[in-house]
Amino acid sequence: MADALKxxxxxxxxxxxxxxxxxxxxxxxxASTCGRPIEIVAVSARERKRxxxxxxxxxxxxxxxxxxAENPQIDxxxxxxxxxGDPAYAAVKAALSxxxxxxxxxxxxLAAHGVELxxxxxxxxxxxxxxxxxxxxxxxxxxxxxxxxxxxxxRVYGIMNGTCNYILTKMEKxxxxxxxxxxxxxxxxxxxxxxxxxxxxxxxxxxxxxxxTLAFGNRISADDIYLEGISNISIEDIRxxxxxxxxxxxxxxxxxxxxxxxxxxxxxxxxxxxxxxxxGGVTNAVAIESDILGELLMVGPGAGGxxxxxxxxxxxxxxxxxxxxxxxxxxxxxxxxxxxxYKRAQIRKHHGGYFIRMTVEDRAGVFANIAGHMAExxxxxxxxxxxxxxxxxxxxxxxxxxxxxxxMEDSVRRAVAAITKEGYLAGEAQVIRIERPKSA
Amino acid sequence: MADALKxxxxxxxxxxxxxxxxxxxxxxxxASTCGRPIEIVAVSARERKRxxxxxxxxxxxxxxxxxxAENPQIDxxxxxxxxxGDPAYAAVKAALSxxxxxxxxxxxxLAAHGVELxxxxxxxxxxxxxxxxxxxxxxxxxxxxxxxxxxxxxRVYGIMNGTCNYILTKMEKxxxxxxxxxxxxxxxxxxxxxxxxxxxxxxxxxxxxxxxTLAFGNRISADDIYLEGISNISIEDIRxxxxxxxxxxxxxxxxxxxxxxxxxxxxxxxxxxxxxxxxGGVTNAVAIESDILGELLMVGPGAGGxxxxxxxxxxxxxxxxxxxxxxxxxxxxxxxxxxxxYKRAQIRKHHGGYFIRMTVEDRAGVFANIAGHMAExxxxxxxxxxxxxxxxxxxxxxxxxxxxxxxMEDSVRRAVAAITKEGYLAGEAQVIRIERPKSA
Numbered sequence: 001m002a003d004a005l006k007x008x009x010x011x012x013x014x015x016x017x018x019x020x021x022x023x024x025x026x027x028x029x030x031a032s033t034c035g036r037p038i039e040i041v042a043v044s045a046r047e048r049k050r051x052x053x054x055x056x057x058x059x060x061x062x063x064x065x066x067x068x069a070e071n072p073q074i075d076x077x078x079x080x081x082x083x084x085g086d087p088a089y090a091a092v093k094a095a096l097s098x099x100x101x102x103x104x105x106x107x108x109x110l111a112a113h114g115v116e117l118x119x120x121x122x123x124x125x126x127x128x129x130x131x132x133x134x135x136x137x138x139x140x141x142x143x144x145x146x147x148x149x150x151x152x153x154x155r156v157y158g159i160m161n162g163t164c165n166y167i168l169t170k171m172e173k174x175x176x177x178x179x180x181x182x183x184x185x186x187x188x189x190x191x192x193x194x195x196x197x198x199x200x201x202x203x204x205x206x207x208x209x210x211x212x213t214l215a216f217g218n219r220i221s222a223d224d225i226y227l228e229g230i231s232n233i234s235i236e237d238i239r240x241x242x243x244x245x246x247x248x249x250x251x252x253x254x255x256x257x258x259x260x261x262x263x264x265x266x267x268x269x270x271x272x273x274x275x276x277x278x279x280g281g282v283t284n285a286v287a288i289e290s291d292i293l294g295e296l297l298m299v300g301p302g303a304g305g306x307x308x309x310x311x312x313x314x315x316x317x318x319x320x321x322x323x324x325x326x327x328x329x330x331x332x333x334x335x336x337x338x339x340x341x342y343k344r345a346q347i348r349k350h351h352g353g354y355f356i357r358m359t360v361e362d363r364a365g366v367f368a369n370i371a372g373h374m375a376e377x378x379x380x381x382x383x384x385x386x387x388x389x390x391x392x393x394x395x396x397x398x399x400x401x402x403x404x405x406x407x408m409e410d411s412v413r414r415a416v417a418a419i420t421k422e423g424y425l426a427g428e429a430q431v432i433r434i435e436r437p438k439s440a
Numbered sequence: 441m442a443d444a445l446k447x448x449x450x451x452x453x454x455x456x457x458x459x460x461x462x463x464x465x466x467x468x469x470x471a472s473t474c475g476r477p478i479e480i481v482a483v484s485a486r487e488r489k490r491x492x493x494x495x496x497x498x499x500x501x502x503x504x505x506x507x508x509a510e511n512p513q514i515d516x517x518x519x520x521x522x523x524x525g526d527p528a529y530a531a532v533k534a535a536l537s538x539x540x541x542x543x544x545x546x547x548x549x550l551a552a553h554g555v556e557l558x559x560x561x562x563x564x565x566x567x568x569x570x571x572x573x574x575x576x577x578x579x580x581x582x583x584x585x586x587x588x589x590x591x592x593x594x595r596v597y598g599i600m601n602g603t604c605n606y607i608l609t610k611m612e613k614x615x616x617x618x619x620x621x622x623x624x625x626x627x628x629x630x631x632x633x634x635x636x637x638x639x640x641x642x643x644x645x646x647x648x649x650x651x652x653t654l655a656f657g658n659r660i661s662a663d664d665i666y667l668e669g670i671s672n673i674s675i676e677d678i679r680x681x682x683x684x685x686x687x688x689x690x691x692x693x694x695x696x697x698x699x700x701x702x703x704x705x706x707x708x709x710x711x712x713x714x715x716x717x718x719x720g721g722v723t724n725a726v727a728i729e730s731d732i733l734g735e736l737l738m739v740g741p742g743a744g745g746x747x748x749x750x751x752x753x754x755x756x757x758x759x760x761x762x763x764x765x766x767x768x769x770x771x772x773x774x775x776x777x778x779x780x781x782y783k784r785a786q787i788r789k790h791h792g793g794y795f796i797r798m799t800v801e802d803r804a805g806v807f808a809n810i811a812g813h814m815a816e817x818x819x820x821x822x823x824x825x826x827x828x829x830x831x832x833x834x835x836x837x838x839x840x841x842x843x844x845x846x847x848m849e850d851s852v853r854r855a856v857a858a859i860t861k862e863g864y865l866a867g868e869a870q871v872i873r874i875e876r877p878k879s880a
Binding site: 018022026029030032033034035131137138139142143146147148149150151273274275277278279283290292293294295296297298299300301304306307309310311313314317318321322329330333334335338439 | 458462466469470472473474475571577578579582583586587588589590591713714715718719723730732733734735736737738739740741744746747749750751753754757758761762769770773774775778879
C-alpha cells in the first residue's frame, strides 16, 4: 500500500469535528478504498480543550492556521474555518503556493477570491476541491466540473439555503407568518440570531456565483447579483400560489441570455407538481440544464456537520486516489486564465412569467383600469383571480391576482408603476417571478 | 499542452454517433477543459457507409472490435456495442489486459463480468469507467464511487427503466390500460418490439446489481434478484393508489438487512408527495441513503443517444484529466479482491408496508373473515377501503383494499393464501409493496 496521505485540518467546529471522527473511526475502510491510509497529522482550532468526540492528543496542534498550512509535513490542507478574509484566505493561499492540495467548504472565500486561488493551484499543479461549499452534501461541483464536461449549460438553479426553505415550507404547512417561522427556525438552530445573511439571499448568492462560473465559464462575480429576500413573502402569497398551482421557493438562478448572464436570487413560484417544489424543510436542490445531457436535478442535505463532512471527505478521497501532481482538473471547470469577464444581464430584461398580487379598493372600473395598463404594456395574462375577503361586505378591499404569460420584466414594472400611480392600491403590489423546469 | 488522448470507439449506433459528433465539434473546448485534445483515432462498427453526421473518413476502421481494442495506437477503448458476451466481452478484456483504459455503457457486460474486468483493470493499473451503464445521464456511479467514499450505505433505489416509467405515467394520466400504453411506447420507440426485458424488470435488475455492489461491497449478482414486472398492474391499482396517497413506480431496490442484502425489482407504491413520485415519463431517478451524507436523490434522463453520450464523455474526460497510470480508483468502489460474496436476503423476510387489492363476492361475513386472517397473521392495518363498483347493484363483486403497517412479507403471503382458499375472491389478490423515502 502507498504512503499515508497526510492532512492538516484548520477549523474544528461542527464540520471539522465530524470529519476528524470519521477519518479516525473509518481509517481502515478508507485506506482500502483509497489505496492508502488518510492520516490527520496536524490541526488548528481556537479552543484546544473542547471534547470533539475524537482523540487528537497525538496530533500536532497549531494556534496559527497559516503556520499549519505552511507545515512541510502535510499533503492536504483542509480549511473549515469559513469567512472570506484572513486567516482562511492567507492560509489557503499559503498552502496552494507551496503546491499543497486544498480542500475547503468555504463559499465566501471562493466567491471573493476563487479565481486568484484557482490560478495559483493550476500554476503549482495542485488541487483545490470545494464540493462542500455549495449545497452541502449534494455533489453538484463534481457534476458541473466533471460529469458535464463538453456540455453547454443554459441554466442552473436551485434551493441552496436551508433556513429560507425551512421557513417557506413551515409557512405553507402551518399557515404561520414569516416572523413566526423565523423565530422557530432560530429556536431550532436553523437560523442565526442575525438572520439577514440567509433570509436576504446573500448566502444563496455566494453559492450561486460559484455554480455560475462552473456553468458558464465567467469569472466569479458574487457582488453583482440581483437579490431579493423572503421577508416580504406573506401567507397570502403562499396561499394564492397554491390556488394557482405553484409553490414559493427562494431560488438562486443563473442563465445565459442574449445580453449577458443573469444571476438572480429571489422568491420564485415553481409549478407545484415539479420535483423541486417537493423539496421541503432544510433540504437543498440544484437543477442543471445543458444541451447534451438534458435536465439533471439533485436533491440532498445542504448543511449540517455530517453532510458537509461527507462532501469534504469525498474531496479528500479524490486526492488520496490520485498520485501527487497527477491530476489536471481545472479548479473552476476551465483553466482560470481562460475564464471570461462576467457580463451581467439586467434584471429589467428578464423574460418570464410573473405573479402579481394587489389589494385594491372595491370601486367600479378598477379592474378594467388594471387590465388596461397590462394591455398597454403588451402583457398577456394566463390567469386572473379576483375575490373579496368576506362575501358579506362589498365595500371591503378586494384582492386581485394576475399571472402573466412570459413577458419582459421591464413591462411588468412599468405596468405596476402606472397602476400604483392610480391611487386605488392598498399597500404595494407584490410581484413574484415564475420559474419553470424546462420540461414543465 | 499535453499529447492528445487517443481513443478508439467500438459501436457507432445512436450513442456512438452522438459521441463522435460531440468529440469532433467540441474538440477545442474539450482540449481546453481537459488540458489536452481528445482524438478519435479508430472506430469499429457493422455498417461502414451509414451517415452519422460526422466525418470519420480519416479515422482507422476496424471490422473486428477486438482488433481495435488491441491496436497499440489507442489510449482509451470506448465500448458502445452492448451485450454481455462477445465481441464486447472479448474486446474489453483485451484492452484492459494491455493496460488500456476502458469506458463502457454496457450494463449487461458489467452485470455478468464486472468483477473479473475490475480485477484485470486494477492489476494493470488502468481505469474502467461506466457512468452511462446505469441511469444514463445521471452521475450515480460517480456519486457512489467517489462522492460517498467513507459512507455506509443503507439503501439505494430508483426508477431505472424509462419504458416502464413511461407506461405507468401514461396509464395514470390518461386512464389507459397497460396494453394500450405499451403499444404507444412501442410506436414512439420507447419500447422494443419484444418488450419483455424492460417490462419484466430484467433491465432494471442489471443496473441495480451494479449499484448494489458499489453500495454494499458485495460481488455483483444480477441473476439472484427478486423480479416482478409491471404487466400485472391495472388501472384499478393506479387509481386505488392515488386515492390512498400513493403512486406506482417500478423500482429497483437494494438494501442491507440483518439476513443479507435485499435486491428486488417490482412495482412499488411511493408516497404521492415524495420527490421520486413526481418523476414521470422516460425520466430516471436514483436515491441513495447513507449514514454520513443522509439522503441524496438524483433525477435525469436515463437513456437517449445524447444523454448517454454525455455520460461517456464525462468518463473519457476524467481519463484525459489524469496522467497515464496516475489514478487508483477501484473500479467497483473497493478493490475487486476485497468484495464480499453476495448473501441474498429472502424476499419472504422483507419488512415493509403492503397494498392488497381484492375483488370479493358481496356476501355477509366476508369482510370479517378477511380481517380475521390479517389479525391471525399479526398484520395491523393502516387503511381499509371497501366499495362496490356501482351503488345500484348490491349483489355485484366488491373491491376491498387494505394497506398494512410495516410487517413481514411472509405474514402477508400466508394471510393472502388463507383468504384465497376461502373461495370468495374473484380473481387473484393484487399485492404491491410500499417503499418510503427515509424522510417520509
